[in-house]
Amino acid sequence: MSVAVVAGGGIAGILSALLLSESERFKKIILIEKNDVLGGLLNSSVTEEGYSFDCGTHLLGETGILELDELLLKDVMNDWKLISPLKVSTYFNGTIQHEGPCIDARLIDEPLYYKGVVELLNSKPVEEGRIDNLADQLVMEYGQTFADELFARTIKKLFNTTADQLIPGAHELFVPRRIKILAEHISAELKGSPYLDSKIAFHQIVDQRRSYYPHSGGIGQWISILEDRLRRNGIEVILNDHIRQVVHENGKVRAVRTSTEEIALDQLVWSIPPGILYKMVKQDGTVKMPKIRKVKLFHFVFDAPFNCDCAYLNNYDQTFSSFRITFYANMNSEHNGYRCTVEVLFSDDHCDIRAETIVDELKRMQVLKDLSNLLYCKTEELPTGFPLLTKQYVNELNEQVSYINQNFNNVLMVGKSNGSGFFLNDVLINTYHSVKELG
Numbered sequence: 001m002s003v004a005v006v007a008g009g010g011i012a013g014i015l016s017a018l019l020l021s022e023s024e025r026f027k028k029i030i031l032i033e034k035n036d037v038l039g040g041l042l043n044s045s046v047t048e049e050g051y052s053f054d055c056g057t058h059l060l061g062e063t064g065i066l067e068l069d070e071l072l073l074k075d076v077m078n079d080w081k082l083i084s085p086l087k088v089s090t091y092f093n094g095t096i097q098h099e100g101p102c103i104d105a106r107l108i109d110e111p112l113y114y115k116g117v118v119e120l121l122n123s124k125p126v127e128e129g130r131i132d133n134l135a136d137q138l139v140m141e142y143g144q145t146f147a148d149e150l151f152a153r154t155i156k157k158l159f160n161t162t163a164d165q166l167i168p169g170a171h172e173l174f175v176p177r178r179i180k181i182l183a184e185h186i187s188a189e190l191k192g193s194p195y196l197d198s199k200i201a202f203h204q205i206v207d208q209r210r211s212y213y214p215h216s217g218g219i220g221q222w223i224s225i226l227e228d229r230l231r232r233n234g235i236e237v238i239l240n241d242h243i244r245q246v247v248h249e250n251g252k253v254r255a256v257r258t259s260t261e262e263i264a265l266d267q268l269v270w271s272i273p274p275g276i277l278y279k280m281v282k283q284d285g286t287v288k289m290p291k292i293r294k295v296k297l298f299h300f301v302f303d304a305p306f307n308c309d310c311a312y313l314n315n316y317d318q319t320f321s322s323f324r325i326t327f328y329a330n331m332n333s334e335h336n337g338y339r340c341t342v343e344v345l346f347s348d349d350h351c352d353i354r355a356e357t358i359v360d361e362l363k364r365m366q367v368l369k370d371l372s373n374l375l376y377c378k379t380e381e382l383p384t385g386f387p388l389l390t391k392q393y394v395n396e397l398n399e400q401v402s403y404i405n406q407n408f409n410n411v412l413m414v415g416k417s418n419g420s421g422f423f424l425n426d427v428l429i430n431t432y433h434s435v436k437e438l439g
């Protein structure tokens with residue numbers, strides 16, 4: 001009997017197990033998750049008072065792959081709230097804007113702004129591979145002024161390091177690459193040039209992709225639906241355990257050892273950090289754990305509606321601690337207070353920013369009415385977060401992934417940890433193609 005073991009029960013592991021169960025190839029599929037619930041960064045909690053909050057990703061969006069959308073969304077498309085267009089606001093240099101996630105260069109002081117526009121319009125395309133780090137990329141692509149005034153401080157806030165320490169493109173983990181400049185009709189015209197189009201944003205950005213969110217409760221309901229499907233498809237789900245060792249010979253992983261048993265296998269799907277497997281299979285495999293920007297979540301309930309109708313607000317302003325704010329009250333129809341979650345990034349062992357500071361920031365951004373009262377507050381620090389995309393981290397990750405790929409022909413790596421994509425749809429699409437290729 002052929003057996004597939006899937007390590008990690010986040011969405012990449014869940015999707016892998018579902019896809020494997022639909023092919024005839026494996027008679028038995030076992031999913032192993034170290035926590036007591038599946039879902040990883042797609043989870044929700046409900047408080048005693050009945051307030052629900054998510055802990056990572058919030059919305060489900062169509063991937064554009066029919067079979068995948070049918071598999072993942074068929075149970076939610078009709079029952080959940082359709083959110084289209086998706087409204088995103090920004091806060092930068094003391095100003096809130098409601099027209100999409102891009103930074104508006106017109107918010108910096110005038111002489112600098114015009115200097116920046118001239119530099120940007122005079123910049124030249126750079127040959128791929130010629131740029132070594134993000135600082136150089138930003139100067140070459142946007143000019144020194146916008147690199148300093150728009151990106152440098154935002155990057156310091158979000159990564160807690162300088163752009164020269166990061167790989168090119170690292171900022172796109174948090175900040176869109178396009179910026180708003182000039183009058184709307186002029187920038188629309190400039191976007192006729194493919195080179196400028198890659199840097200200049202439309203002023204009104206309307207995300208027309210179809211996204212879904214439950215009418216009440218949180219995104220964790222999706223995981224419950226999928227978990228049900230896993231069990232109906234006969235997949236064995238092991239919770240609260242993890243792989244401690246692997247048994248391997250002749251270019252194959254033959255078995256995994258958990259704390260209670262040894263499971264023989266024909267195929268291993270690995271959706272957790274490659275470094276864990278690398279350390280197990282490589283004799284001298286020392287692995288430095290990647291630096292992570294950790295996330296503290298502030299879950300709030302207020303007694304009055306917010307002053308905005310967006311689903312998200314991205315706060316790029318370096319004088320604020322808050323980064324992304326999710327307004328559940330604008331995404332579903334629950335009527336027990338006005339809920340939001342504020343994400344704060346930090347690097348130390350512990351984040352000592354207090355809830356009062358964040359409530360004050362919401363008021364300063366004017367998303368909260370002055371007379372709003374806080375009804376409920378809960379904070380949590382996530383056990384994971386955003387990778388600090390330094391050159392060293394990416395080199396080490398690539399080395400681990402290629403070592404495993406070169407030495408084992410029955411291990412498939414999927415998920416956000418292997419560096420092939422961080423965001424939900426990238427993870428779903430990459431996982432779909434990789435597992436399908438197994439046949």
Ligand SMILES: Cc1cc2nc3c(=O)[nH]c(=O)nc-3n(C[C@H](O)[C@H](O)[C@H](O)COP(=O)(O)OP(=O)(O)OC[C@H]3O[C@@H](n4cnc5c(N)ncnc54)[C@H](O)[C@@H]3O)c2cc1C
Binds near residue numbers: 295343385423
């Ligand atoms: C704060 C935050 C907000 C985000 N917001 C968005 C967003 O708005 N939009 C978006 O598209 N993406 C967002 N993302 C990214 C998105 O959450 C990921 O793309 C997606 O969750 C990745 O799924 P995954 O299965 O690869 O990883 P994970 O969700 O991390 O799942 C990995 C699973 O493996 C388990 N595991 C780990 N080690 C072991 C082990 N040794 N043995 C067994 N199990 C193990 C973990 O417990 C976890 O359940 C966000 C990420 C973060 C951190």
